[in-house]
Amino acid sequence: MFEPVTAFLERFGNVVGRILLTVVYFIAVAPVAIVYRAVADSLMTKRRPSSTYRPWEQINDTLEDARRQD
Amino acid sequence: MYILGLSFYYHDGSAALVKDGVVVAAGEEERFTRRKHDPGYPARAIAFCLEHEGITIDDVDYVVFYEKPFVKFERLLVTAFQTFPKSLRVFRESMLAWMQKKLWVRSHILEKLKIPKKKLLFADHHMSHAAASFFCSPFDEAAILTLDGAGEWTTSTMGHGKGTKIELVKEMRFPHSVGLLYSAFTAYCGFEVNEGEYKLMGMAPYGEPKYVDRIMQMIKIGDDGSLWQDMKYFAYHWSATHSFTPEFEKVMGRPARDPALEDKSLDPFYCDVAMSIQKVTEDIMKKMVDHVVSLTGCTNVCLAGGVALNSVANGKLVNETKAEQIYIHPAAGDDGGAAGAAMWACHHLLDVPRAKALDHAYLGSEYSDEQIEAFLREHGIVFEKYDDDAAFFERVADDLVAGKVGGWFRGRFEWGPRALGARSIIADASNPEMKEIVNAKIKFREAFRPFAPSVLQERAREWFELPEGDELWPARFMLYVVPVKDDKRDKIPAITHVDGSGRLQTVYADTNPDYHRMISTFEKKTGIPVVLNTSFNLKGEPIVETPAQAFNTFSRSEMDVLYLGNYVITKDAKKIIDSTPFHLRHEGDRIVEMVS
Numbered sequence: 009m010f011e012p013v014t015a016f017l018e019r020f021g022n023v024v025g026r027i028l029l030t031v032v033y034f035i036a037v038a039p040v041a042i043v044y045r046a047v048a049d050s051l052m053t054k055r056r057p058s059s060t061y062r063p064w065e066q067i068n069d070t071l072e073d074a075r076r077q078d
Numbered sequence: 079m080y081i082l083g084l085s086f087y088y089h090d091g092s093a094a095l096v097k098d099g100v101v102v103a104a105g106e107e108e109r110f111t112r113r114k115h116d117p118g119y120p121a122r123a124i125a126f127c128l129e130h131e132g133i134t135i136d137d138v139d140y141v142v143f144y145e146k147p148f149v150k151f152e153r154l155l156v157t158a159f160q161t162f163p164k165s166l167r168v169f170r171e172s173m174l175a176w177m178q179k180k181l182w183v184r185s186h187i188l189e190k191l192k193i194p195k196k197k198l199l200f201a202d203h204h205m206s207h208a209a210a211s212f213f214c215s216p217f218d219e220a221a222i223l224t225l226d227g228a229g230e231w232t233t234s235t236m237g238h239g240k241g242t243k244i245e246l247v248k249e250m251r252f253p254h255s256v257g258l259l260y261s262a263f264t265a266y267c268g269f270e271v272n273e274g275e276y277k278l279m280g281m282a283p284y285g286e287p288k289y290v291d292r293i294m295q296m297i298k299i300g301d302d303g304s305l306w307q308d309m310k311y312f313a314y315h316w317s318a319t320h321s322f323t324p325e326f327e328k329v330m331g332r333p334a335r336d337p338a339l340e341d342k343s344l345d346p347f348y349c350d351v352a353m354s355i356q357k358v359t360e361d362i363m364k365k366m367v368d369h370v371v372s373l374t375g376c377t378n379v380c381l382a383g384g385v386a387l388n389s390v391a392n393g394k395l396v397n398e399t400k401a402e403q404i405y406i407h408p409a410a411g412d413d414g415g416a417a418g419a420a421m422w423a424c425h426h427l428l429d430v431p432r433a434k435a436l437d438h439a440y441l442g443s444e445y446s447d448e449q450i451e452a453f454l455r456e457h458g459i460v461f462e463k464y465d466d467d468a469a470f471f472e473r474v475a476d477d478l479v480a481g482k483v484g485g486w487f488r489g490r491f492e493w494g495p496r497a498l499g500a501r502s503i504i505a506d507a508s509n510p511e512m513k514e515i516v517n518a519k520i521k522f523r524e525a526f527r528p529f530a531p532s533v534l535q536e537r538a539r540e541w542f543e544l545p546e547g548d549e550l551w552p553a554r555f556m557l558y559v560v561p562v563k564d565d566k567r568d569k570i571p572a573i574t575h576v577d578g579s580g581r582l583q584t585v586y587a588d589t590n591p592d593y594h595r596m597i598s599t600f601e602k603k604t605g606i607p608v609v610l611n612t613s614f615n616l617k618g619e620p621i622v623e624t625p626a627q628a629f630n631t632f633s634r635s636e637m638d639v640l641y642l643g644n645y646v647i648t649k650d651a652k653k654i655i656d657s658t659p660f661h662l663r664h665e666g667d668r669i670v671e672m673v674s
């Protein structure tokens with residue numbers, strides 16, 4: 009009996025979420041992104057190195073490291 | 079020591095349980111929930127793993143998630159910044175998914191499993207791939223190559239495994255990705271991404287590699303196999319729905335193939351494109367394998383990641399690179415990440431000594447004769463039971479010789495995407511019409527896709543062109559496509575593809591004795607040590623798990639006979655058991671789901 013209600017709330021939440029995220033995108037993301045885009049090439053779209061392999065730098069070799077999500 | 083590995087909220091949700099360095103149980107959630115590629119939290123797969131060992135979660139020493147969620151989240155943000163303002167939709171859709179679920183992986187696991195925080199660990203996505211392959215391999219030391227669509231940032235690594243340690247040396251990063259490149263061509267050729275890649279591979283032999291130069295206009299391949307893609311041709315890093323741009327279509331010379339066509343027309347142009355991207359992928363993989371062999375000095379190579387499911391490319395590596403032996407985890411994709419994460423913690427972190435190699439994929443649930451009989455009796459299904467195994471195998475072989483198509487349900491189900499003689503549909507491979515029969519009446523799938531052969535291991539070299547000296551590990555898991563011997567092609571037409579190749583599964587008496595014995599019995603009658611083997615499901619349905627699901631799928635198709643253990647059920651007993659869930663999913667993933 010609650011299913012239609014939950015489904016409605018979920019859909020409603022998703023719509024609101026999408027609107028909010030659109031606002032966030034143009035208000036909060038935009039200024040950072042415009043600067044970021046100008047200085048960084050994190051996706052290597054501009055540079056073309058002779059090899060796209062780079063050293064593996066992640067450190068995750070102890071239980072302590074492994075408890076982290078980053 | 080018990081370690082539970084988990085992968086979910088991306089591709090197939092899965093759980094794998096490792097006991098003292100051995101994978102003792104593993105399964106994809108889809109098999110239990112009956113939702114194909116179910117990416118959700120694998121509650122039922124976990125319950126199965128624990129039940130199988132007769133333990134509770136309190137007996138588990140560590141739970142390991144197969145990737146680092148925050149690193150992936152960072153990649154999504156950075157990508158959205160870098161592709162602003164085109165990235166609006168993908169930002170919105172992926173953030174929504176992350177806010178609702180993916181960011182809370184840690185609390186979801188803690189809450190659901192009720193384990194102390196210190197027991198929960200996180201592996202790197204590609205380390206999980208690497209560990210799944212290396213720690214399950216027979217090699218004490220090996221070169222490791224991982225390749226997939228994308229992990230957190232990583233899309234490929236090269237590394238070195240020795241004993242209980244893995245050292246990843248280098249990585250390639252998103253958006254430059256062999257997996258995503260292949261998926262872009264999958265979409266261009268009119269198939270769904272994360273679903274249609276096998277179709278593209280199956281279509282390739284109908285074409286010629288005419289368009290390699292056009293593909294090369296959009297990418298660069300380094301001597302080490304590293305890939306650089308000119309991203310003006312690709313859209314998967316900023317689009318929620320498209321993996322390539324109109325410029326891509328311009329370079330290829332024709333618009334994308336209409337997905338509505340499905341398999342209805344095999345336009346030679348797209349077959350040529352399929353063959354061209356297959357050649358490019360093979361070229362990349364060969365260069366990478368050669369490089370990782372030089373880098374590590376090891377000719378034993380462990381492959382992992384979704385691209386390692388490209389069995390056509392795999393079949394060429396030993397002959398055409400410096401690799402001498404290859405091992406691939408049976409679940410090479412992200413499902414296998416669950417096993418890899420657990421193996422990584424077990425060996426690399428905790429230094430538990432290595433155990434014997436994973437030489438089979440039978441890690442799923444099984445049902446006893448009593449359970450099967452109880453099911454049949456409860457539903458009043460007429461059956462015939464064979465108490466004598468020899469008589470049963472005779473019966474099966476006779477049925478196959480008579481041209482019948484059978485559902486074969488026996489033992490523990492297979493880990494990974496392939497049916498390997500535990501949940502298989504079997505038929506006579508020597509019958510020239512069998513491919514059409516199985517396609518049209520049972521699998522309802524693309525007519526151009528080939529079926530696979532299961533061959534007795536001791537006969538494999540008589541029937542297939544296999545690299546000298548290769549121990550053929552990937553063939554145990556149906557991960558090698560190789561030529562069928564010239565003089566044998568017309569003897570097993572149902573499994574010989576248009577280019578004379580076959581995706582063989584070698585069947586070993588010590589890992590699947592019953593399946594081996596059934597094929598041996600068939601060989602005695604026909605002289606052919608090969609049967610056609612395709613997964614026990616309908617198109618869009620996960621492979622069956624229980625006797626009830628097997629019976630329903632049998633009833634919904636035009637299969638002639640069903641073998642549940644030693645119980646034989648014939649056509650006239652068909653009916654649908656309504657209480658058994660059944661759901662078909664034909665669509666693949668959206669682009670946003672593929673990359674986030």
Ligand SMILES: [Fe+2]
Nearest residue numbers: 226228384412
């Ligand atoms: Fe992966």
